[in-house]
Amino acid sequence: MHFSDLAILSSILALPVLGVPHPQAQSHLPDGLPSPDTTQVAHIEQVAQGTLPNSPAPTAISNEGIVNLKLIAFNELFEVAFFSELVNNVTNNVDGYTFKRDEDRSSMLEALKAIVAQEELHALRANDALKHFKATQVQPCKYKFPVQNLESAIKLAATFTDVVLGTLQDVVERFARGHDFDLAREIASVIGQEGEQQGWFRALLGKIPSELPFLTTSNLNFAFNAIQDFVVPGTCPDLNEIPLHTFEPLKILDMPGPRSQNISIEFRDPDDEARNPLWVTYINQQNVPVVQPLWVVSKKDKIVEAKVLFPFEEHDLKGLTIASVTKSAGPFGDASQVANHTLAGPGLITVD
Ligand SMILES: *[C@@H]1O[C@H](CO)[C@@H](O)[C@H](O)[C@H]1NC(C)=O
Ligand SMILES: *[C@@H]1O[C@H](CO)[C@@H](O)[C@H](O)[C@H]1NC(C)=O
Ligand SMILES: *[C@@H]1O[C@H](CO)[C@@H](O)[C@H](O)[C@H]1NC(C)=O
Numbered sequence: 001m002h003f004s005d006l007a008i009l010s011s012i013l014a015l016p017v018l019g020v021p022h023p024q025a026q027s028h029l030p031d032g033l034p035s036p037d038t039t040q041v042a043h044i045e046q047v048a049q050g051t052l053p054n055s056p057a058p059t060a061i062s063n064e065g066i067v068n069l070k071l072i073a074f075n076e077l078f079e080v081a082f083f084s085e086l087v088n089n090v091t092n093n094v095d096g097y098t099f100k101r102d103e104d105r106s107s108m109l110e111a112l113k114a115i116v117a118q119e120e121l122h123a124l125r126a127n128d129a130l131k132h133f134k135a136t137q138v139q140p141c142k143y144k145f146p147v148q149n150l151e152s153a154i155k156l157a158a159t160f161t162d163v164v165l166g167t168l169q170d171v172v173e174r175f176a177r178g179h180d181f182d183l184a185r186e187i188a189s190v191i192g193q194e195g196e197q198q199g200w201f202r203a204l205l206g207k208i209p210s211e212l213p214f215l216t217t218s219n220l221n222f223a224f225n226a227i228q229d230f231v232v233p234g235t236c237p238d239l240n241e242i243p244l245h246t247f248e249p250l251k252i253l254d255m256p257g258p259r260s261q262n263i264s265i266e267f268r269d270p271d272d273e274a275r276n277p278l279w280v281t282y283i284n285q286q287n288v289p290v291v292q293p294l295w296v297v298s299k300k301d302k303i304v305e306a307k308v309l310f311p312f313e314e315h316d317l318k319g320l321t322i323a324s325v326t327k328s329a330g331p332f333g334d335a336s337q338v339a340n341h342t343l344a345g346p347g348l349i350t351v352d
Pocket of ligand 2: 260261262309
C-alpha cells in the first residue's frame with residue numbers, strides 16, 4: 001500500500017457546517033467507569049476486541065510500583081474522557097467533526113470506539129491492581145480539551161500519546177528497579193498498543209507512521225503535569241494521593257521548525273527564581289538532555305517571558321522534545337535528573 005492510499009484526514013473531512021449545537025462538557029465517564037459492573041466490563045471487552053489479563057496479580061509490589069500504577073490510572077482515565085468525547089463529537093456530527101463520505105465516518109468511529117474501550121481496560125487494570133495492593137484507587141477529574149475539530153483533536157492525541165510513550169519507559173525502569181517484573185511485562189504490551197494508536201494518528205495527519213528510531217523519553221512527573229493541563233482546576237478528588245511533583249506551567253510561544261532558532265517561552269515564577277540564572281533543558285530521543293541558558297525579556301504579575309535557543313541543528317532535535325525550565329545547568333544524565341531540578345514544564349515541541 002502507498003501512503004497516498006491512506007485516508008488522510010484533511011482529504012476526507014467535510015467543510016464545517018455552522019449551526020450544529022455543541023454537546024455539554026462531559027461530567028462523567030462512559031460504561032460505568034471508574035467502577036463498571038461485570039456486565040459493563042463484558043461489554044467493554046467486546047468493543048475492545050480483547051480481555052483484561054486473567055493471570056493473578058503479583059503478591060508484592062515496590063513503593064515506586066504503586067506510584068507507577070497511580071500515574072497510569074490518572075492518565076488512562078483522562079484518555080478515556082478525551083476519546084469518548086471525540087466519539088460523541090463524530091457520532092453527533094458536531095461542526096468540525098463531519099465527513100464527506102459515510103464509509104470514512106464509520107471506519108473512524110470503529111477505530112475510535114475500540115480505542116476508548118482499550119483505554120478503559122488499561123485504566124481498570126491499573127485501578128484493580130491498586131485495590132489488590134490496598135492502595136487508594138484514582139478517581140477521574142473533569143476535563144477540558146483545547147480542540148474544536150477532528151484534525152486538532154488527532155494532533156492533540158498524537159502529542160499526548162507521544163508523552164505517554166516516553167513516560168511508560170520510565171514506568172518500566174521503575175518497575176525494574178523495584179523487581180516488579182510481572183508488571184513490567186504487562187506494561188511492555190501496553191507500550192506496543194499505544195504505539196499502534198500513534199502510528200494511526202500520524203498517518204491520519206499525513207506523516208509517516210513511525211516517528212523516530214528510539215522514541216523520546218520522559219518522566220512520570222512530566223506526564224503528571226502535562227495531563228493537568230487538561231483538568232478543570234480543583235476537580236480531581238485525590239490529586240494529592242499521587243506522590244509526584246507539580247511544576248509551574250510553561251508555554252512555548254513560538255513552535256520551532258526544523259532549524260536552530262531563538263524561541264519565546266512564558267512561565268509562572270511565584271518565588272522570583274528568575275532573579276538567579278535559569279536554563280531550558282531539552283529532552284529528545286534517548287540522548288543526554290541539552291541545556292541552554294535563557295534570558296528574561298519581561299516579568300509581570302509573576303509571569304516571566306523569556307527567550308532561549310532551540311538548537312535543532314546541533315542536536316538533531318527531531319520528533320518530540322520535552323522542554324523544561326531548570327534551576328540548574330546540569331549536566332543532567334537523564335530525564336529524572338531533569339525533573340528533579342525543574343521549575344516549570346513540560347513544554348512540548350514536535351518537529352517532523
Ligand atoms: C468536542 O466538541 C466540542 C464542541 O466543538 C469541543 O469543545 C470539544 O473540545 C470537542 N472534544 C474533542 C475531544 O474533540
Ligand atoms: C539568538 O539570540 C542571541 C542573542 O540575541 C543571538 O546572539 C543569536 O545569534 C541568536 N541565535 C539564532 C540562531 O538566531
Ligand atoms: C530525584 O529526587 C528524588 C527525591 O528527592 C530522589 O529520590 C531521586 O534519587 C532523585 N533522582 C535523581 C536521578 O537525581
